[in-house]
Structures are given as C-alpha cells and as structure tokens.
Amino acid sequence: MRVLITGTEGFAGSHLAEHCLAMGDEVWGTIHPGNRCSNLVGILDHLVLRAGDVASPGFLRSVLREARFDVVFHLAAITFVPEAEREPARTYEVNLMGGLNILEGVRTESPGTRVLLASSAEVYGNARPEAMPLREDAPINPSNIAAAAKAALEVVARPFVESYGLSVVIARPFNHTGPRQRPDFVCSSFGEQIARIERGAEPVIRVGDLRPKRDFCDVRDIVRGYRMLALKGRSGEAYNLASGRSVCIRDILDTLVAMSRVQARIEVDKARVRAIEVPDIYGSTEKIEKDIGWKPEMPLEKTLRDLLNWHRDRLSCGRPA
Amino acid sequence: MRVLITGTEGFAGSHLAEHCLAMGDEVWGTIHPGNRCSNLVGILDHLVLRAGDVASPGFLRSVLREARFDVVFHLAAITFVPEAEREPARTYEVNLMGGLNILEGVRTESPGTRVLLASSAEVYGNARPEAMPLREDAPINPSNIAAAAKAALEVVARPFVESYGLSVVIARPFNHTGPRQRPDFVCSSFGEQIARIERGAEPVIRVGDLRPKRDFCDVRDIVRGYRMLALKGRSGEAYNLASGRSVCIRDILDTLVAMSRVQARIEVDKARVRAIEVPDIYGSTEKIEKDIGWKPEMPLEKTLRDLLNWHRDRLSCGRPA
Numbered sequence: 021m022r023v024l025i026t027g028t029e030g031f032a033g034s035h036l037a038e039h040c041l042a043m044g045d046e047v048w049g050t051i052h053p054g055n056r057c058s059n060l061v062g063i064l065d066h067l068v069l070r071a072g073d074v075a076s077p078g079f080l081r082s083v084l085r086e087a088r089f090d091v092v093f094h095l096a097a098i099t100f101v102p103e104a105e106r107e108p109a110r111t112y113e114v115n116l117m118g119g120l121n122i123l124e125g126v127r128t129e130s131p132g133t134r135v136l137l138a139s140s141a142e143v144y145g146n147a148r149p150e151a152m153p154l155r156e157d158a159p160i161n162p163s164n165i166a167a168a169a170k171a172a173l174e175v176v177a178r179p180f181v182e183s184y185g186l187s188v189v190i191a192r193p194f195n196h197t198g199p200r201q202r203p204d205f206v207c208s209s210f211g212e213q214i215a216r217i218e219r220g221a222e223p224v225i226r227v228g229d230l231r232p233k234r235d236f237c238d239v240r241d242i243v244r245g246y247r248m249l250a251l252k253g254r255s256g257e258a259y260n261l262a263s264g265r266s267v268c269i270r271d272i273l274d275t276l277v278a279m280s281r282v283q284a285r286i287e288v289d290k291a292r293v294r295a296i297e298v299p300d301i302y303g304s305t306e307k308i309e310k311d312i313g314w315k316p317e318m319p320l321e322k323t324l325r326d327l328l329n330w331h332r333d334r335l336s337c338g339r340p341a
Numbered sequence: 342m343r344v345l346i347t348g349t350e351g352f353a354g355s356h357l358a359e360h361c362l363a364m365g366d367e368v369w370g371t372i373h374p375g376n377r378c379s380n381l382v383g384i385l386d387h388l389v390l391r392a393g394d395v396a397s398p399g400f401l402r403s404v405l406r407e408a409r410f411d412v413v414f415h416l417a418a419i420t421f422v423p424e425a426e427r428e429p430a431r432t433y434e435v436n437l438m439g440g441l442n443i444l445e446g447v448r449t450e451s452p453g454t455r456v457l458l459a460s461s462a463e464v465y466g467n468a469r470p471e472a473m474p475l476r477e478d479a480p481i482n483p484s485n486i487a488a489a490a491k492a493a494l495e496v497v498a499r500p501f502v503e504s505y506g507l508s509v510v511i512a513r514p515f516n517h518t519g520p521r522q523r524p525d526f527v528c529s530s531f532g533e534q535i536a537r538i539e540r541g542a543e544p545v546i547r548v549g550d551l552r553p554k555r556d557f558c559d560v561r562d563i564v565r566g567y568r569m570l571a572l573k574g575r576s577g578e579a580y581n582l583a584s585g586r587s588v589c590i591r592d593i594l595d596t597l598v599a600m601s602r603v604q605a606r607i608e609v610d611k612a613r614v615r616a617i618e619v620p621d622i623y624g625s626t627e628k629i630e631k632d633i634g635w636k637p638e639m640p641l642e643k644t645l646r647d648l649l650n651w652h653r654d655r656l657s658c659g660r661p662a
Binding site: 077105108109112116117120121124127160161162163164165167168169171172173175176178179180182183184 | 398426429430433437438441442445448481482483484485486488489490492493494496497499500501503504505
C-alpha cells in the first residue's frame with residue numbers, strides 16, 4: 021500500500037518508514053525543513069520526501085493532492101517536554117494544529133484515506149496508583165503542554181469520525197526507546213553518556229530523578245503496532261501501546277552501566293528533574309491484544325544494547341545525535 | 342475593575358458588557374471587523390472597543406499591552422453548529438486557537454489577569470439519561486465541531502494553570518436565550534417567526550425536532566454567572582451554568598405561541614433537524630451554588646416574553662437580527 025508519514029525524519033518516524041518499506045509499502049514522508057535527516061540515511065533512496073511545515077494547512081493539502089494514500093501516519097510533533105514548555109504556542113501549533121491540518125486535509129482531499137494519529141500515554145497524566153494498569157477509558161488529565169496538545173487533538177479528531185465519517189485510529193504509546201532516540205530522553209541520555217565515557221570522557225553520569233517507574237517498549241515494536249493499528253484498529257478508538265509493566269529508571273541505568281566497559285560516578289543534576297512527576301505508570305494492553313493481536317516482542321535488554329551500540333557507532337564516526 | 346470581553350458584539354458578549362457596566366466596571370471589548378455591532382447600540386459610548394480577529398495572536402497581544410485588565414472574559418466563538426460543521430478549520434481556528442491566543446497572550450503580557458473561558462455544556466455530548474443531571478466530572482464527549490473545539494480548549498488551558506500558574510476559570514453554560522439571540526437558535530427562531538406573523542407574514546411556523554428537552558437559562562443570568570465566576574470561581578475548575586431542569590422544545594413553542602396574538606400552523610422543516618440529537622440534557626448546579634452562590638433568577642416565561650418583544654421592536658423599526 022501507499023503510506024504517508026509526517027515527521028518521518030524523527031525517532032519513531034524513521035523506524036516506521038523502515039518498517040513500512042520492509043513490509044513492501046510505497047513510503048512517502050514529510051520532513052520539516054529545519055531538521056536534519058540523519059535518521060533516514062540508510063533508506064533515503066527508497067522514500068518520496070516532501071519538505072514543509074505540518075502547521076501550514078497548504079503544505080499538507082498539496083502533498084495529499086499529489087497521490088492517493090491508503091494510510092497517513094501522523095507523527096510530526098514536539099515531544100520533548102522542556103522544549104514544549106518553553107514554547108507553548110509553537111507546541112500547540114505543531115502538535116494540535118498540525119493534526120487538525122491532517123484531518124482537514126484528508127477530509128477535503130482524500131476522505132477514504134485511513135489516519136493514524138500518534139497521541140501519547142501522557143494524556144493520562146498524574147493518574148493514581150490504583151488506576152494501574154491504565155486502560156483506554158481512564159480519565160484524560162495531561163499535566164504538560166505537549167501532552168495537553170495531544171489530548172486536545174484526540175478531542176478535535178472525534179467529530180471528523182462522527183460527523184464526516186473519516187477513519188481515524190488513535191495510538192497512545194507509552195515510553196519507547198531504542199536506536200536514534202534523541203539524548204534529551206532518559207534512556208538515550210544514559211546511553212550517550214556511557215558511550216562518551218568509554219571514549220575517554222569524565223566518568224560521571226548525570227541523571228535526573230531515578231525513582232519514577234515507566235512502561236518501556238522498543239520503538240520498533242511501537243511502529244509495528246502503528247502499522248497494525250492502521251490496518252485493523254477500530255475507527256474512533258484509542259489504543260494503548262504498552263508492555264503492561266513498569267521498570268524503574270534506576271534499573272535502566274544499572275542495565276546500561278552493566279553492559280559498558282567502564283566505571284562511572286552517578287550525579288543528580290537538578291535541571292533534569294521535572295517539576296511534576298508521576299511516580300509509576302504502566303498501561304493495559306488488553307484492548308490492543310484483543311482487537312489487533314499486537315504485543316511487544318523485543319526484550320528491554322536488547323533494546324538498551326542496540327541503543328548503546330548506536331551511540332557507540334555514532335560517536336566513533338563523529339555523527340551528531 | 343477593568344475587564345476585557347472578546348466577542349463583545351455577540352449575544353452573550355453584549356449582555357455581559359451591559360452587566361459589567363452596570364456593576365461599575367471599565368469595559369473593553371474586542372469585536373470582529375466582519376460583524377455588525379447592532380447588539381451594542383445602547384452602550385457603544387461606554388465601551389472601549391478594539392476591532393480584530395482573535396485567531397490572530399498579534400491582535401490579542403496588542404490589546405493586552407494597552408491596559409492592565411483584572412479579568413479577560415473570552416467569549417468570541419463560532420457557536421452555531423451548522424456553520425461550524427461547514428467550516429471545521431475556521432471553527433477550530435476561532436474557538437480553539439482564539440482561546441489559546443488569549444491564554445498565551447495573558448501568560449506573556451499580563452500573567453496576573455484572571456481568565457474566564459466560556460466553554461459549553463455541549464462538551465458533554467451524547468450523555469446517557471442516567472447521567473442526568475450532568476455534573477462537571479461527567480465524561481467529555483463532544484459530538485459536533487463547535488463543541489469539540491470548546492472541549493479541546495479546556496484541555497489546552499490546563500497546563501497554563503498547572504505549569505504557568507495562570508488563573509483560569511471555565512464556564513460551561515447550558516442552553517441560554519433572551520433578547521438579541523440570533524434567529525438561527527431555536528427559541529429566537531420561534532420568536533422571530535411569531536413576530537413576523539403578527540406583522541402579516543404567512544401564518545406558518547417552521548420547526549425542527551420538537552422533542553428534545555434542554556436546560557434553558559436567561560442569557561442575563563448566564564452573564565451574571567460569568568462575572569461571579571471570574572471573581573470567585575476556583576482556578577483550573579469548570580462550572581456548569583444551568584437551571585437544573587429541562588424543558589421540551591415543544592413547550593417553548595407553545596409558550597411563545599400563547600403569548601402572541603396570532604394563530605399559526607406548525608410545519609416540520611427537515612433542514613432544521615440536526616443529525617445527532619441528544620434527547621434530554623440538564624445540568625447539575627450543585628458545584629456553582631456551593632462555590633460561588635450563583636443560581637438563575639429569571640423565570641423562563643419572562644425570558645421568552647422579552648425575546649418575543651425584542652423581535653417585535655426590531656421588526657417594527659426594520660432592524661436586522
């Protein structure tokens with residue numbers, strides 16, 4: 021089938037492009053003109069790329085007019101919380117209006133195209149311990165701008181299904197990591213610091229709060245789930261993509277340290293501690309298993325090893341993250 | 342105090358301006374350059390007006406820089422459902438981004454200013470009979486674009502309270518009517534048709550579905566509630582403004598017909614029947630009564646009589662609605 025991926029140069033976007041190519045799809049992608057495309061190096065020749073800003077309705081309309089897509093995967097978003105907090109207006113413009121532009125573009129140009137919206141498990145926000153594992157019908161209570169923009173997009177999408185008959189599936193991935201993740205995110209930050217120390221940097225790993233427990237999947241499992249949801253998910257429904265259990269951030273650090281060849285001191289960096297932290301989150305996988313038969317397959321050990329090796333490779337050839 | 346009202350030329354906006362003036366406030370208002378100001382005729386000399394589009398961030402920023410406001414009442418919105426359905430992108434631009442521009446403008450220019458966001462009871466959508474009276478913690482499930490944009494704005498507002506410490510109160514008015522309501526809305530449509538028949542038009546009243554039951558307040562009670570909420574509502578909270586009981590649309594028609602001096606035939610006009618109808622909605626008034634002591638005071642009879650008289654006056658001097 022022919023698919024369009026927005027934010028294809030991003031972390032999940034590049035893995036999704038790779039996965040769709042492997043499944044035999046014709047893959048088109050949008051990239052933001054201001055972003056580097058280093059994530060796409062291995063597959064650039066196999067993609068049809070269009071550069072533009074998803075926050076501009078005209079850009080998406082023009083791409084949707086160029087070809088008839090079976091599926092649009094909408095991944096373009098500002099996902100790093102501190103960046104979103106600094107620029108709330110821009111975050112809403114990209115995360116919310118970008119999604120609206122997709123929906124409105126599909127409605128007017130190509131109403132038969134399936135839309136997968138990549139939302140986030142962060143829409144559940146500060147859920148109470150007794151609410152775990154979080155089911156899709158848990159209250160929506162986002163506690164940061166990036167998550168609020170995703171939650172608002174889920175609301176915005178509803179009448180496009182109910183009033184205009186579009187086919188829209190919403191994915192709520194829990195934390196995911198793996199090769200190519202920006203070192204702004206916790207696992208990748210640990211991986212990068214360890215890889216640097218292996219190359220002679222000061223043996224100190226700077227960390228934030230190590231106590232929170234999160235539900236981690238491999239990004240490659242997540243994007244496989246996106247494609248399955250696009251094919252088989254029920255329109256108008258939201259689906260968790262989760263492992264169903266949580267792991268302490270400290271255990272992730274310990275696992276990565278154990279994989280490395282170095283000794284390092286752990287130092288808490290207050291700038292890395294977020295203001296509002298939810299102590300423990302994990303998601304229910306019941307709905308997605310039942311409806312489409314997806315569950316994660318990659319062990320966390322392998323994910324972390326691949327992530328660390330990616331940083332090692334990257335540093336050894338002097339490439340930026 | 343000094344207040345700014347967006348959408349001050351609108352139905353509720355004009356009544357709110359009048360009420361604030363009566364309470365001794367200094368009243369500033371924004372009006373959309375494309376709209377008529379006939380609702381403001383009696384009070385134009387007492388208002389400071391600024392013309393511009395709330396969907397443009399620069400416009401609101403510039404108004405917020407001109408003076409320091411104690412309260413911003415954000416009322417500007419596309420509220421007529423068929424109009425919203427025809428232009429979803431524009432509806433989201435005005436109803437959602439307009440609200441975001443207010444929040445972002447206040448955050449950057451005047452973080453001490455209180456914000457009252459006029460949302461809508463329609464955010465509850467197709468609630469089940471056993472959910473009545475609807476409490477503020479009922480699920481959010483909007484079933485049309487205008488309501489979805491309001492619901493999304495409520496979500497968008499949340500981090501402005503939690504992350505940036507703005508003081509924002511959300512009002513969820515149920516149906517309200519009274520003088521100056523556009524005849525696109527059901528009560529005002531009945532009133533206008535009856536006033537026309539009194540002046541010699543064909544004695545036929547065209548109606549939509551007369552069976553739905555709705556919770557009606559007088560617009561003057563609603564705007565009094567807005568001002569009380571701005572003064573005393575808890576930041577980050579949403580409040581119903583409701584009568585607590587529902588009235589059948591047919592009873593409203595009968596009341597208006599009984600007030601008139603004419604006989605008329607009732608004719609169902611299919612174009613007036615909305616696709617998705619909720620049979621019965623009424624709201625719980627417990628929270629707002631307890632927190633700020635508001636409850637509606639105007640009897641529905643008086644509201645409908647004032648509405649009918651307004652149409653009579655208007656038609657007798659040839660003024661448009």
